[in-house]
Amino acid sequence: MLIAPVLLGPDENEEVAGAVHASSAVTPAAVAEPQAALPTGTPVLGEVESGVEESRLEFIVGYIGEPGSYKVEFINRGARISNLWLTNFVDSAERTEEERTQAEYWIPLLKTGAVDNGKIASLEWKAFDSSKSLLNGVGLQSALWTMEPVTSAGRNIGVDFVYAPGTGVRFIKRVRFSPGSYEIHIELEIENVSAGDEIAGVRQFSFTPAVIVPRIAPEDSFAREPQALAGYDDSGVIDVDNYELGRSVPSEKADALAPAETLLFAGVHNKHFVAVLRPSVPNPQAIIGASYRILRDHEFLAQHPAEVEDSYKYLVTDVSLSMDVPTQGKSVKVEYELYAGPKRSEAMLAASEDYEEIMKVDLGFFSGISSILLAILGFFHGITGNWGFSIILLTMSVRLVLFPINRRSQTAMSRYQAKMKRIQPKIEALKKQYENDQQKQRQEQAKLMQSEGAFPPLGGCAPMFLQIPVFWGLFSALRVSFDLRQAPFVSWIHDLSQPDALMELGWTVPLIGWPVDTLNVLPPLMVVLWVLQQRSMPKPADEQAAKMQKMMMWMPVLFGVMLYNYAAGLSLYMITQSGLGIFEQRVIKHYWPVDDTEQPKKKSGFMARLATAQEAQMKRIQSQKDDKARTKKKRDKSRR
Numbered sequence: 346m347l348i349a350p351v352l353l354g355p356d357e358n359e360e361v362a363g364a365v366h367a368s369s370a371v372t373p374a375a376v377a378e379p380q381a382a383l384p385t386g387t388p389v390l391g392e393v394e395s396g397v398e399e400s401r402l403e404f405i406v407g408y409i410g411e412p413g414s415y416k417v418e419f420i421n422r423g424a425r426i427s428n429l430w431l432t433n434f435v436d437s438a439e440r441t442e443e444e445r446t447q448a449e450y451w452i453p454l455l456k457t458g459a460v461d462n463g464k465i466a467s468l469e470w471k472a473f474d475s476s477k478s479l480l481n482g483v484g485l486q487s488a489l490w491t492m493e494p495v496t497s498a499g500r501n502i503g504v505d506f507v508y509a510p511g512t513g514v515r516f517i518k519r520v521r522f523s524p525g526s527y528e529i530h531i532e533l534e535i536e537n538v539s540a541g542d543e544i545a546g547v548r549q550f551s552f553t554p555a556v557i558v559p560r561i562a563p564e565d566s567f568a569r570e571p572q573a574l575a576g577y578d579d580s581g582v583i584d585v586d587n588y589e590l591g592r593s594v595p596s597e598k599a600d601a602l603a604p605a606e607t608l609l610f611a612g613v614h615n616k617h618f619v620a621v622l623r624p625s626v627p628n629p630q631a632i633i634g635a636s637y638r639i640l641r642d643h644e645f646l647a648q649h650p651a652e653v654e655d656s657y658k659y660l661v662t663d664v665s666l667s668m669d670v671p672t673q674g675k676s677v678k679v680e681y682e683l684y685a686g687p688k689r690s691e692a693m694l695a696a697s698e699d700y701e702e703i704m705k706v707d708l709g710f711f712s713g714i715s716s717i718l719l720a721i722l723g724f725f726h727g728i729t730g731n732w733g734f735s736i737i738l739l740t741m742s743v744r745l746v747l748f749p750i751n752r753r754s755q756t757a758m759s760r761y762q763a764k765m766k767r768i769q770p771k772i773e774a775l776k777k778q779y780e781n782d783q784q785k786q787r788q789e790q791a792k793l794m795q796s797e798g799a800f801p802p803l804g805g806c807a808p809m810f811l812q813i814p815v816f817w818g819l820f821s822a823l824r825v826s827f828d829l830r831q832a833p834f835v836s837w838i839h840d841l842s843q844p845d846a847l848m849e850l851g852w853t854v855p856l857i858g859w860p861v862d863t864l865n866v867l868p869p870l871m872v873v874l875w876v877l878q879q880r881s882m883p884k885p886a887d888e889q890a891a892k893m894q895k896m897m898m899w900m901p902v903l904f905g906v907m908l909y910n911y912a913a914g915l916s917l918y919m920i921t922q923s924g925l926g927i928f929e930q931r932v933i934k935h936y937w938p939v940d941d942t943e944q945p946k947k948k949s950g951f952m953a954r955l956a957t958a959q960e961a962q963m964k965r966i967q968s969q970k971d972d973k974a975r976t977k978k979k980r981d982k983s984r985r
Contacts, residue, residue, distance in 0.1 A: 391539040394509035396421045396489035404494065404501040405432065407524030409446050412692070414524060415685075416448055421492040423485065424506035424518045425466040429455040429685065431618070438831035438839040454618055454685055456557045458659045459643040463487075465661065467556045467620075470518060470533060473549035479514045479535075479670070495521070503530075513540030514670070517678075527686030528696050530625065534678035535670055542672040551663050554683050555620030558613040558660075570615040573637035573662045575602035576702055577609055585702045588637050590660040602635040602662070609699050611635035611664050612684075617830050617842070619688050622664060623697060625680035634665035689827045707825040714818030719826060726828070732841055733834030736823070736914055740921040743815055750811065751929075752939075757802035759941035762883060764799050767943075788963055823914040834913065838867075841914035861909075867916035868909045874923035875901030881930040 399422045407414035409432045416430040430451040435444065444450050455467045469486045472479065480488075488508050495503040503521035517534040533552070537544065558571045573588040586603040602611065611632060612621030624631035640659040649656065671677045684696045688707070693700040708715040718739065725735035771793055779786035794800065823829060829841040838845045846863035853860055879898050884891060908916070 391511060391513040391515075392509055393511040394491055394507050394515065396491055399489060400492065401427065402492055402494060402504060406501065406522040407432075409433075411525070413522070413526045413686075415522065416451060417522075419492060419504050419520075420466065421490045421506065422464075423466065423469055423487060424490040424492070424508070425468045425486075426455055426520075427457045427464075427466045428453065429467070431686065434618075434687065438833060452561075452618065453559060454620060455555055456559060458557045458640065460640045460659065465553075465556050465640065465659070467554065468518070468520070468531065469553040469556070470516075471551045471553075473551065473665075476548040476550055479510075479512055479540075479544070479548070481510045481512055483510050485516060490516075490518070495519075500524075509538070513538050513673075514544070526696070527684055527692055529683040529685055531622075531681045531683055532678050533666075533668070533681075534676055535668055536676035537671050537673050540673060545670050545672045547667050548670050549665065549667055551665050552622075552681075553661060553663050554611070554622035554681070555613045555685070556659070556661055558615055558618065558620055561615045561617050571613050571660050572615070573602060573611075573613055573660055574621065574703060574706065575608060575611040575635040575662070576699055577603040578607040579604075583609065583699055583702045585706045587706050588660075590639065590658075600636055602637055605634040605665075608632040608635055608664075610697070611662050613660060613662050614688065614703065616825060617688055617827050618686065619693070619703060620683065620685045621700065621703065622681050622683050623699070625682050628679060630667040630669075631679045631681065632664045633667055635662060636665075637662050687827055688825075708821045709817070711814050711818040711821065714814050715822040718815075718819050719822045719828075722822070722826075723828070731834065732829055732832040732914065733838065733917055736841075736917050737921050739819075740918050741925065743819075744922065744925045747811060747815075754802070755939050756941075759883070759939045760943060761799070761802055763941040764797060764943050768793065768797050768799060784963075791963075819918060820915060823918060824912055826914075829912065829914045832914075834917065838913050841917070842912050844868075844910050845913040845916070865909055865913075865916075867913055867920065868905050868911070871908070871916050871919045871923065872901045872905035874920055874927065875904070878923045878926045878930070881927055 399420065401418055401420050403416070403418040405414065405416050411433055414432040416432055417426060418428040419425070420427045430448065430453050432448075432451050434452040435450045436452060437450070440450050457464050457466045471484065471486050485508065488510070490506040490508040493505045493507075494501055495505055501522075502524075503519065506518040506520075507515060509515040515536040515538055517532070517536065519530075519532040519534070521530040523530065533550075560570050571590055573590075574585055576583055576585045584603075588600075588602065609632075610621050610623040612619060614621065622632075638661045639657045640661060641653075641656045642658040643656075645658060646653065646656040666679060668679060669677050682696065684693065684700065686692055688704060690701075690704060693703070705712040705716075721742065722732075722735050722739050725738045726732055729735055729738065772790060775786060775789045775793065779789060823841075826842070831839070832841045833839045834841055837847050844863060844865045845867045847866050848864045850861050850864050852862075876898065879894070879901065882894070884894070908919075
């Protein structure tokens with residue numbers, strides 16, 4: 346990708362508090378493609394307006410480091426945004442204040458991609474077959490448009506593009522920025538200058554709002570990025586369809602994203618940033634369909650010809666629209682707002698309340714719980730000013746709320762274990778007595794369990810089931826929360842949304858081939874605490890339960906490998922959770938032992954009724970077998 350030199354005035358390195366103005370000059374592109382010519386013999390019905398050569402325009406919007414400030418590069422080939430950077434977000438939490446004002450460290454949100462048939466970029470406006478008669482065979486996405494910067498009070502606020510192919514029709518694309526806001530206003534207009542009234546009618550087009558939103562985080566199996574999205578109104582409830590890059594076998598065929606008749610917005614997003622388009626005002630013609638395409642990175646494939654499947658790196662969302670081409674002397678236009686910025690709740694909701702559904706998609710099935718936990722996390726951050734300590738306080742609070750339920754469950758399980766330990770010799774005696782008759786052995790064990798009332802408490806697993814939605818809710822919240830992006834904790838942990846990365850390694854695991862780029866300290870510490878927590882739990886008296894507990898000792902190691910490259914905030918939560926569990930087992934239970942005194946046998950109960958029903962069923966089965974045996978014996982006797 347070749348980029349022309351930045352056209353900035355002498356105040357380029359001005360302090361963040363000052364305005365940075367860009368030159369309004371337009372420079373030729375480093376590599377210019379020839380302008381597509383009109384077919385030979387094509388009648389010219391009106392003035393031809395187009396660019397002379399391929400050129401680029403680059404400037405900075407607003408003030409560096411403030412919300413809604415971009416560094417943007419336009420190209421007149423197709424009237425597109427070739428690149429767009431967010432000036433108030435940098436690639437690493439370790440950047441100095443001086444580096445934060447330098448363009449090389451700003452986050453790229455939109456990029457140009459090299460595909461098989463050329464370049465693909467944002468704001469592409471394409472004509473379907475019904476509209477090609479307006480263009481004389483020259484595609485809007487490949488034509489050279491005129492390109493004029495628009496200024497206000499000496500500052501660049503947008504660009505006007507115009508293209509007239511000589512058919513009596515002018516195509517106009519306007520782009521306007523609003524410093525302080527992450528929304529970009531876009532207008533697509535068709536003007537009938539001299540084509541006559543007979544050309545009037547509905548025509549179909551497509552528009553590509555965002556190319557290419559790059560990946561922002563290490564790839565993992567729970568969430569691939571970027572993702573295509575489309576929101577639609579499902580009987581009064583806003584829903585979002587999502588497609589993850591890498592979810593299935595790549596195909597360059599466009600596939601629909603959502604029901605066409607109720608579309609509200611569409612775009613592409615990654616872990617922390619989003620580029621999503623919506624009509625400025627409700628307009629049923631503005632978005633009549635949305636689809637996604639997966640395209641190959643031509644430059645990557647040229648360097649790695651054998652890795653064809655891995656070369657599908659570009660995920661593109663297109664929207665379809667209709668425009669009523671007007672009668673002569675009139676014009677028609679559609680207007681959009683492109684939100685191009687962070688997935689920060691207040692910024693997105695300020696743009697549109699419908700965007701709340703995008704954040705819910707990130708949070709997943711337990712989005713309700715995740716939202717509550719994030720609100721509590723924000724409350725603790727207001728007290729501590731540190732997101733890491735806020736995660737610790739949130740974990741302690743959840744553990745404290747669940748403590749009474751845990752305690753009751755532990756008491757019930759301890760009493761059950763004590764009873765099982767007492768009757769274990771009787772069980773072993775039954776096994777030896779009926780070692781050759783498994784059915785009789787089960788019957789006698791059932792009788793013994795019923796007579797002793799030795800049934801596992803139903804509430805024994807309740808705390809685990811209660812903690813599953815909390816765990817997954819917090820897991821999702823910590824994985825995608827924008828607030829944790831580049832949020833420091835202590836010492837070497839500078840970004841809670843990324844692995845803690847104490848030092849660079851650049852290793853590869855032998856045989857398996859897994860890359861180990863950095864030494865992450867928190868995941869191994871998490872595994873150690875998990876193992877210690879497992880070992881601190883009481884040993885079950887039941888043989889099968891004891892075997893299961895031994896098997897579970899390997900689970901922490903497996904999960905530690907799976908979560909090695911996950912966010913430090915998530916590891917911090919799990920470390921705190923395990924540390925509190927060990928504290929409860931070793932300290933709280935030492936000074937406040939769980940009461941394992943056997944209680945009088947209950948006269949009735951679900952497990953007792955279940956055992957009685959099981960015994961009755963076994964008696965019926967045995968009776969049926971005896972009846973069949975007697976019948977067979979009589980039949981054999983009569984034959985003799």
